Amino acid sequence: MHFDFTDIRLFVHIAETGNLTQGAARTFLSAPAASARIRALEASLNAQLLYRGNKGVSLTQSGETLLRHAQIILRQVDYLRDDFTGPNSDTSGHVRIFANTTAVTEFMPEVLAEFLASRPGVTVDLQERLTQDIVRAIHDGTADLGIVSGEIDQTGLEAIRFSTDRLLLAVPLGHDLANCKHVAFADTLKYEHIGLHEGSTLLAFLRGLMEKNGYERALRVKLRSFEAMCRMIEAGVGIGILPESAARRHMRTMQITLVGIDDGWAIRERFVLVRSLEALPGAGRALVEELVQNAAGGIK
Template sequence: MHFDFTDLRLFVHIAEAGNLTQGAAQTFLSAPAASARIRALEAGLEAQLLYRGNKGVSLTQSGETFLRHARIILRQIDYLRDDFTGSDSDTSGHVRIFANTTAITEFMPEVLAKFLASRPGVTIDIQERLTQDIVRAIRDGTADLGIVSGDVDQTGLEAIRFSTDRLLLAVPEKHALAERKSVGFADTLAFEHIGLHDGSTLLAFLRGLMEKNGYDRALRVKLRSFEAMCRMIEAGVGIGIIPESAARRHTKTMRIALVSIDDSWALRERYVLVRSLAALPGAGRALVDELVQNAAGGRK
């Protein structure tokens, strides 16, 4: 079996783009050269890594395994370069982040804007993932930082708490629940719910709760953002569970009411997960500090 770092980078780029030509371009190779490299890689591994179709490529099970190891190797090379070039500062480098829906939409844009403004040499790759995928990625080294909320298996990881995430029920102003100070989640299931898109962490969490409480209907509407959810709620399409930070912001411009949820899971701690804080490159450690300081400044 023979492959080099170019093969690893090429495969990662192709897997992330879902397209051989685009992956080749990102690796500064022609499409024929990239195709030849991938076929040689598959021959050396004696395994098919990609399914090839008219609309692009997708990973086989062997491809998923190879992608995981390729990312780990490339990240370790980055760390090695930092250690031996004296560039382990917070002003350069690349940080890969897997985060839940609330982090992606509610506070990471502001955090990253401030963080990157003074660090032109730092690049960020941030992806929305489900909680179990975030934890797995930190454990196997395919991501540097994971941002999660609630009860999470932290075994073998370092978890840095940085803020609290409270979930509220949002309803139209004249809804039957609008005058309630608080409500149990089970009592909300008599009404039609709307939620976030498939693949969002919050939707996956709430679906599990709905199944436990016998909510056997499909969500009336699924949307891409909390703002879109609030607009649907304002129009009377349904009710929804929304993080407090988003909910209170949208009450300023929309006719919706917020109701506390009695269930203990509605109050969730937020954590940054890492394998080892000390082993992170300088930019990674500085970003963790930025998150903690941002939360201490009063933002949720």
């Protein structure tokens, strides 16, 4: 078995883009050279790694296995480089973060803006993922930090609590529930619900609760942002559940009312997940500290 770091990076880039030519370009190789390297890699491993089609490539089961190991190898190389950047190692390096919808849209932009302003040598890859994918990525080492809410299996991970996430029900003015201070989630299911897009952590969480409570209808509308949800609610299309920070911000400019949710799951603790805080590169540890400090200063 023989391959080098160029082969590993090339394979990861192809997997991420779903396209051999684009993956080659990201690795600064020509398409023919990249194709030859992938064929040699498959021969070395005695396994087919890619399904090749007219619209691009996809990974075989062997390809998925190699991708998981390749990402870990590249992250460890990054850690090695960061450990030798000197005493100010938190001012350079790369941090990959997998986070839930609320984190990506509501507070991470502000946290990262402040964090990166004083660290021009640091780069960050922030991706929205489902909770189970976040946990898996931290276990596998394919992400440095994971940001999640609610009850999760923390076995084998370090979980640093940094704030509380509260979910509220948003309804249009004049709605049947508009004068309620609190409502049980089950009592909202007689009304049409709207929600976030497919792939969002909040949609996946609420869909599970809806199925458990017998909500058999499809969501009336699915949208890309909390702002779009609130505008649709304001227009009377349906009602929706969203984080308190987003709900209160949009309530200032839209004709909606917020109602508390009685169910215990509506108040959820937020955690940063890591495999080992001590083993993180300096930039990763500094970002965890920044999150905790920002929470103490007012992340909602």
